[in-house]
Amino acid sequence: xxxxxxxxxxxxxxxxxxxxxxxxxxxxxxxxxxxxxxxxxxxxxxxxxxxxxxxxxxxxxxxxxxxxxxxxxxxxxxxxxxxxxxxxxxxxxxxxxxxxxxxxxxxxxxxxxxxxxxxxxxxxxxxxxxxxxxxxxxxxxxxxxxxxxxxxxxxxxxxxxxxxxxxxxxxxxxxxxxxxxxxxxxxxxxxxxxxxxxxxxxxxxxxxxxxxxxxxxxxxx
Amino acid sequence: xxxxxxxxxxxxxxxxxxxxxxxxxxxxxxxxxxxxxxxxxxxxxxxxxxxxxxxxxxxxxxxxxxxxxxxxxxxxxxxxxxxxxxxxxxxxxxxxxxxxxxxxxxxxxxxxxxxxxxxxxxxxxxxxxxxxxxxxxxxxxxxxxxxxxxxxxxxxxxxxxxxxxxxxxxxxxxxxxxxxxxxxxxxxxxxxxxxxxxxxxxxxxxxxxxxxxxxxxxxxxxxxxxxxxxxxxxxxxxxxxxxxxxxxxxxxxxxx
Numbered sequence: 001x002x003x004x005x006x007x008x009x010x011x012x013x014x015x016x017x018x019x020x021x022x023x024x025x026x027x028x029x030x031x032x033x034x035x036x037x038x039x040x041x042x043x044x045x046x047x048x049x050x051x052x053x054x055x056x057x058x059x060x061x062x063x064x065x066x067x068x069x070x071x072x073x074x075x076x077x078x079x080x081x082x083x084x085x086x087x088x089x090x091x092x093x094x095x096x097x098x099x100x101x102x103x104x105x106x107x108x109x110x111x112x113x114x115x116x117x118x119x120x121x122x123x124x125x126x127x128x129x130x131x132x133x134x135x136x137x138x139x140x141x142x143x144x145x146x147x148x149x150x151x152x153x154x155x156x157x158x159x160x161x162x163x164x165x166x167x168x169x170x171x172x173x174x175x176x177x178x179x180x181x182x183x184x185x186x187x188x189x190x191x192x193x194x195x196x197x198x199x200x201x202x203x204x205x206x207x208x209x210x211x212x213x214x215x216x217x218x219x220x221x
Numbered sequence: 222x223x224x225x226x227x228x229x230x231x232x233x234x235x236x237x238x239x240x241x242x243x244x245x246x247x248x249x250x251x252x253x254x255x256x257x258x259x260x261x262x263x264x265x266x267x268x269x270x271x272x273x274x275x276x277x278x279x280x281x282x283x284x285x286x287x288x289x290x291x292x293x294x295x296x297x298x299x300x301x302x303x304x305x306x307x308x309x310x311x312x313x314x315x316x317x318x319x320x321x322x323x324x325x326x327x328x329x330x331x332x333x334x335x336x337x338x339x340x341x342x343x344x345x346x347x348x349x350x351x352x353x354x355x356x357x358x359x360x361x362x363x364x365x366x367x368x369x370x371x372x373x374x375x376x377x378x379x380x381x382x383x384x385x386x387x388x389x390x391x392x393x394x395x396x397x398x399x400x401x402x403x404x405x406x407x408x409x410x411x412x413x414x415x416x417x418x419x420x421x422x423x424x425x426x427x428x429x430x431x432x433x434x435x436x437x438x439x440x441x442x443x444x445x446x447x448x449x450x451x452x453x454x455x456x457x458x459x460x461x462x463x464x465x466x467x468x469x470x471x472x473x474x475x476x477x
Contacts, residue, residue, distance in 0.1 A: 018260050021259060032230060036230060059258055062256075077252075101223035172438045179348070192419045201424075
């Protein structure tokens with residue numbers, strides 16, 4: 001930290017949110033959205049998880065250093081650091097597990113098109129492909145092999161009925177508006193629209209809500 | 222490995238989120254800044270007040286290193302106003318959420334907390350939302366319930382009741398608020414009759430959402446599934462009408 005950083009910190013005209021807060025807000029928002037939306041969302045592309053993992057690693061190293069000297073004064077600081085680390089790790093873990101749950105449920109769907117595959121991170125893609133291959137081989141060896149050749153696929157779309165389960169994109173979600181914006185939703189009897197204000201909490205179908213969330217005009221809660 | 226919880230935050234997760242809210246404390250002991258993942262904690266110098274996240278405040282409180290200052294909306298007078306607002310002024314909707322916190326830029330203008338001055342901000346700009354807005358600190362406005370009001374007041378009453386002035390009355394008033402708002406939450410599905418696609422619940426709290434999430438979303442989804450065939454035929458009709466309009470135009474063109 002040099003003198004510029006210090007000056008920027010005390011200058012009330014600086015509106016910058018500190019990076020730690022930014023990343024925590026981004027992580028929390030991604031976690032809550034993933035927990036509450038019916039389909040898998042895009043893996044964050046701006047290097048959020050690389051930064052977070054790097055910082056968690058550094059913090060663990062710091063804790064290992066600090067546990068070496070048993071000074072009672074640093075003892076309390078150590079408790080605080082460890083508590084925060086556990087909280088942070090909880091969000092990361094819960095986020096990843098929520099994603100795995102969705103991938104497990106609709107594996108073939110998320111592997112079916114390039115756009116859907118792009119939502120997965122590299123490790124998730126490797127996991128999904130391998131998991132699906134294992135599963136299919138298991139089915140083949142246990143019962144599918146005694147079926148006629150034409151009935152052995154798991155992704156048949158014959159007869160206008162697809163074997164691939166897809167998430168219900170019309171499931172209702174709760175949204176909080178982050179900007180004043182027009183909210184349009186499809187309903188059973190009529191389609192509705194409303195001039196939403198900052199802070200409004202609305203119930204909307206996910207398919208109508210997705211554009212608002214993608215453009216950061218609203219967040220899922 | 223996969224998360225076994227149902228979709229949507231469960232109450233314990235909401236309480237976890239609430240612990241990230243900033244609260245004001247009065248430290249009793251000095252504590253040097255600690256470098257955390259989410260930034261540095263403020264230096265604690267008694268008797269200067271400081272703002273820390275709730276989880277840290279609770280830790281300090283438990284070790285008798287600090288006292289928590291109750292947020293202004295949790296005082297008896299503010300809660301009485303709120304009960305009045307919820308029962309008499311507007312018995313239909315929830316009381317409004319707190320206005321976006323403003324911050325001076327030192328040149329005489331005020332702007333919303335944590336946003337860029339540029340009115341048409343870039344799409345990549347991050348907008349802070351609860352629990353990262355200072356809605357439970359000393360500067361929070363009284364008479365408005367923040368998003369995490371129920372969890373925050375419950376936690377404070379459970380772990381720092383001695384720091385809240387007139388705690389028994391606060392507890393009674395909170396119960397009144399909770400009951401009148403729970404009735405509103407249950408009644409909110411009545412507005413679905415119109416069948417418009419959007420339902421506004423401005424001012425609702427996080428825990429209230431978590432409690433009624435299954436019920437409200439179940440009703441919304443149920444209504445959608447019951448009316449699915451009706452909706453599909455309505456859409457078809459509309460499309461046909463639009464197509465017919467278009468077809469008429471093309472017919473006329475054909476005549477030429």
